[in-house]
Amino acid sequence: MVPELASRDHVRKLIPLLDAVLAEAQMSRGDVDGIAYTAGPGLVGALMVGAAVGRSLAFALGVPSVAVHHMEGHLLAPMLEADAPAFPFLALLVSGGHTQLVAVDGVGAYRVLGESLDDAAGEAFDKTASLLGLPYPGGPQLAALAERGDPGRFRFPRPMTDRPGLDFSFSGLKTYAMNTLAGLPDDARTRADVARAFEEAVVDTLVIKCRRALEQTALPRLVVSGGVGANRRLRETMAAAAEALSVSVHYPRVAFCTDNGAMVAYAGCQRLLAGASEPLAFEVRARWPLESLQALDGAAR
Ligand code: KG4
Numbered sequence: 228m229v230p231e232l233a234s235r236d237h238v239r240k241l242i243p244l245l246d247a248v249l250a251e252a253q254m255s256r257g258d259v260d261g262i263a264y265t266a267g268p269g270l271v272g273a274l275m276v277g278a279a280v281g282r283s284l285a286f287a288l289g290v291p292s293v294a295v296h297h298m299e300g301h302l303l304a305p306m307l308e309a310d311a312p313a314f315p316f317l318a319l320l321v322s323g324g325h326t327q328l329v330a331v332d333g334v335g336a337y338r339v340l341g342e343s344l345d346d347a348a349g350e351a352f353d354k355t356a357s358l359l360g361l362p363y364p365g366g367p368q369l370a371a372l373a374e375r376g377d378p379g380r381f382r383f384p385r386p387m388t389d390r391p392g393l394d395f396s397f398s399g400l401k402t403y404a405m406n407t408l409a410g411l412p413d414d415a416r417t418r419a420d421v422a423r424a425f426e427e428a429v430v431d432t433l434v435i436k437c438r439r440a441l442e443q444t445a446l447p448r449l450v451v452s453g454g455v456g457a458n459r460r461l462r463e464t465m466a467a468a469a470e471a472l473s474v475s476v477h478y479p480r481v482a483f484c485t486d487n488g489a490m491v492a493y494a495g496c497q498r499l500l501a502g503a504s505e506p507l508a509f510e511v512r513a514r515w516p517l518e519s520l521q522a523l524d525g526a527a528r
Pocket residue numbers: 321322323324325348349350352353364365366367370453454455456457458459484485486
């Protein structure tokens with residue numbers, strides 16, 4: 228991806244997209260009570276476009292606006308569902324840019340218990356998919372290929388599970404896949420078997436760390452969100468592990484697991500309802516620690 232080209236595409240597409248969304252919802256700009264926009268973390272060019280449009284539109288419409296943390300969006304996405312989890316809960320955030328385990332006491336009250344020290348889970352999926360000749364972003368296609376793979380042929384390591392702690396490291400699995408492929412003829416069966424072994428290793432590692440975090444915190448509920456949360460094997464394996472611990476698991480529907488505007492609107496809405504609003508000047512951040520967010524009144528610490 229070329230960040231500058233992506234930003235220019237945002238400029239071209241954002242206003243037509245907003246008009247299309249309002250038309251689909253049978254609403255007009257005058258129906259908008261407030262505007263939430265993503266202010267980070269991420270690529271600064273794309274963030275600037277969203278923030279400038281969001282903030283300017285709010286000024287023009289005379290409504291408040293609020294900056295939203297992208298990962299808070301993922302974290303609160305299951306609140307859009309009918310079986311929304313009550314606070315507190317443990318969240319496993321697994322996207323293309325982040326892998327985090329977060330103890331959530333309320334909106335804005337987040338403790339990061341562990342995170343990836345190198346590649347995020349989705350990034351590892353995408354890089355391994357590319358080794359297997361799949362187009363970017365290859366996570367979903369790698370998962371489809373793994374369905375046809377033989378689970379018994381290769382066994383990949385479960386990184387960092389043999390020592391205490393809740394951090395992750397996934398970059399070694401991509402290297403492991405590369406080395407495994409290097410010694411073998413490049414045929415469809417081998418690619419499927421490698422995909423299967425890779426997926427099982429990532430899923431098992433995520434489940435082992437979640438189980439550990441649930442045991443350590445005694446939190447009664449688990450939320451899994453972010454693009455990799457769409458993965459079928461992860462959902463199945465996590466469901467079995469959570470049931471054994473009498474923990475309920477909550478996922479957003481697949482469309483709200485991967486990046487979407489609804490989750491950002493929801494997070495912003497909670498902050499706007501609590502009275503948050505911002506001055507005309509805005510700031511976007513390439514890096515933004517989740518724990519630095521302002522907790523809403525009533526969110527336990
Ligand atoms: O949350 P997301 O849409 O964007 C970021 O904030 O990064 O996550 C995208 C990531 C990509 O790496 C994509 O390959 C991965 O989620 N992904 C999957 C699946 N669906 C999306 N990985 C594995 N299995 C899937 N079914």
